[in-house]
Amino acid sequence: MTQRIIPIESAVFLREEQWPTAGIDAAFPRKQPLWLEIGCGIGDFIVQLAARHPDRNYLAIDIYNKGCLKTCRRVEQNRLDNVRVMRAEARYLLDRFIPLQSLFGVIINCPDPWPKKRHRGRRLVNNHFLELLRCYLAPGGEFFFATDFADYAEMVADIIPAVTGYENLQAAVCSTDLGDYPISKYMRRFLEMGQPIYLFHYRRAAQLAPELLQPPEFEKGFRLRWLAHG
Ligand SMILES: C[S@@+](CC[C@H](N)C(=O)[O-])C[C@H]1O[C@@H](n2cnc3c(N)ncnc32)[C@H](O)[C@@H]1O
Numbered sequence: 001m002t003q004r005i006i007p008i009e010s011a012v013f014l015r016e017e018q019w020p021t022a023g024i025d026a027a028f029p030r031k032q033p034l035w036l037e038i039g040c041g042i043g044d045f046i047v048q049l050a051a052r053h054p055d056r057n058y059l060a061i062d063i064y065n066k067g068c069l070k071t072c073r074r075v076e077q078n079r080l081d082n083v084r085v086m087r088a089e090a091r092y093l094l095d096r097f098i099p100l101q102s103l104f105g106v107i108i109n110c111p112d113p114w115p116k117k118r119h120r121g122r123r124l125v126n127n128h129f130l131e132l133l134r135c136y137l138a139p140g141g142e143f144f145f146a147t148d149f150a151d152y153a154e155m156v157a158d159i160i161p162a163v164t165g166y167e168n169l170q171a172a173v174c175s176t177d178l179g180d181y182p183i184s185k186y187m188r189r190f191l192e193m194g195q196p197i198y199l200f201h202y203r204r205a206a207q208l209a210p211e212l213l214q215p216p217e218f219e220k221g222f223r224l225r226w227l228a229h230g
Pocket residue numbers: 038039040041042061062063064067088089090091108109110111112124184185186187
């Protein structure tokens with residue numbers, strides 16, 4: 001589906017060509033640990049988290065132009081100086097821009113569930129993605145994954161224990177007790193319908209063999225289709 005691209009003029013929006021040659025720290029007023037939210041939607045989650053943690057920098061990305069626009073507006077309305085927004089595909093961003101072992105945290109909330117069996121291969125979080133992400137997480141870097149879709153939770157619960165380098169920070173493989181985890185638009189929608197959100201909280205192991213820190217090739221069939229419309 002072609003997106004109607006609305007130009008984003010916000011000062012918190014970062015275009016690819018504006019990525020600082022000195023590195024992403026230069027895009028923020030303070031050099032602080034960098035966290036990444038993938039698929040930020042309308043930005044309601046990131047503004048809550050960034051307000052709680054002014055001592056972290058957050059990069060919020062989405063492939064959805066209008067979502068980026070709304071996220072920028074929310075960041076500005078909340079006067080947060082520790083959030084930057086970029087329209088980018090997650091794997092492309094990691095590959096092109098993010099230094100290896102540099103992310104202190106990565107968050108993915110309610111990614112597209114691809115409910116049909118024949119479309120499961122399109123899910124973002126899979127074995128390949130976890131191996132890729134492992135290379136960009138700093139030692140001890142945290143990974144949060146929340147999904148409303150039980151089948152997606154089951155799939156990740158099956159694969160993540162077998163991916164070397166991730167340590168579970170919860171008693172069970174995932175939990176429906178969200179504690180003080182901020183609630184995103186999609187999470188709220190499902191919670192209000194009485195449905196659970198499955199939350200995973202892992203961290204990258206402190207020590208990893210060098211061969212586990214070599215990013216795998218893009219998956220066969222991976223295309224940056226959205227770029228054609230950007
Ligand atoms: C179902 S929405 C959830 C939005 C938000 N996280 C929430 O919980 O309210 C999924 C979002 O992920 C974005 N998205 C999907 N695949 C992506 C990818 N590969 N890279 C970046 N964003 C992606 C979509 O554009 C969409 O805005």
